[in-house]
Amino acid sequence: MESELKPCPNPWCEAAERDGDFSPLAHRVPFGNWRVSCSSCCMRGPTKATEAESFAAHRQAAERAERDRIVAWLRKQSATALAHDLAVFDTYAERKALEMMADLQEREADAIEAGEHLK
DSSP, rough: GGGGOOOOOTTGGGGGGGGSOOOOEEEEGGEEEEEEEEETTTBBBBOOOOHHHHHHHHHHHHHHHHHHHHHHHHHHHHHHHHHHHHHHHHHHHHHHHHHHHHHHHHHHHHHHHHGGGGG
16 A cells, blocks of 8 residues: 555655655554654654555545646746747837838938928
8 A cells, every 4th residue: 555655745855756666654643543653754644543544545646746846837937938929029129110200310310401390
């Protein structure tokens, strides 16, 4: 059953850096309950009535931690992409504004040359 355990869900656990040497273990705690804890960082899971329940709780915590890491990465990627898109848009908008100003100045110069500005 220990082979079904996932790596420690603690993001600061050094075991993750040792390529799978996380060694979570099920321990019997006082009053006959069970708990899974990491042998590296000593993070303890919830106390459950049976060993199977403690394993299930540990797997859920590990899956939730992995999901949180993925969501954080996706948010970072989205923010980076948005910043890039805004920078591109700002450059485009700036270029268009400069083109419009140049066009307006050219028309004003043409109007002055033709004497239309005095009308």
